[in-house]
Amino acid sequence: MSGSGRTGHGRQHLALLGALAIAECAPAYGPAGVEFVVLQPPAARVEVRVAPPGPAYVWIGGYYAWQRSDYVWISGRWDRPPQPLYRVWEPGRWVHARQGWYWVEGHWR
Numbered sequence: 001m002s003g004s005g006r007t008g009h010g011r012q013h014l015a016l017l018g019a020l021a022i023a024e025c026a027p028a029y030g031p032a033g034v035e036f037v038v039l040q041p042p043a044a045r046v047e048v049r050v051a052p053p054g055p056a057y058v059w060i061g062g063y064y065a066w067q068r069s070d071y072v073w074i075s076g077r078w079d080r081p082p083q084p085l086y087r088v089w090e091p092g093r094w095v096h097a098r099q100g101w102y103w104v105e106g107h108w109r
Contacts, residue, residue: 029097036100037066047076056080058089060106081108 030036041064049059062076081087092106 030095030099030102034102035066036097036102038100039071040096041066041071041094041101045073049076049078052078054080058087060089061091063092063106064094066103083108 044064045062047062052059057078057080060077060079063074064071065074066072079089081089086108088109090107090109093104094101095104
């Protein structure tokens with residue numbers, strides 16, 4: 001009997017760990033002032049990149065934007081950093097929270 005009690009406790013422990021891991025994936029609430037979308041965004045499209053138009057250009061990948069009542073694909077593009085100190089584009093991303101999905105803008109770093 002004592003062995004089955006440990007197994008039950010082990011299962012409860014694993015279930016708790018699993019629930020905590022899932023909770024870590026999505027914040028409880030999003031930042032104030034953002035627009036939430038209930039519908040999950042589609043997977044990003046695979047884009048074909050043409051050659052950059054010149055040196056120091058960085059590829060900014062396309063993404064799905066929420067417009068009115070549906071997602072719309074915004075194509076990727078080549079762009080130059082606004083200042084010499086910036087070299088890397090941190091892409092925007094959709095984040096899931098209790099209220100739904102919200103967009104975090106991309107930025108230079």
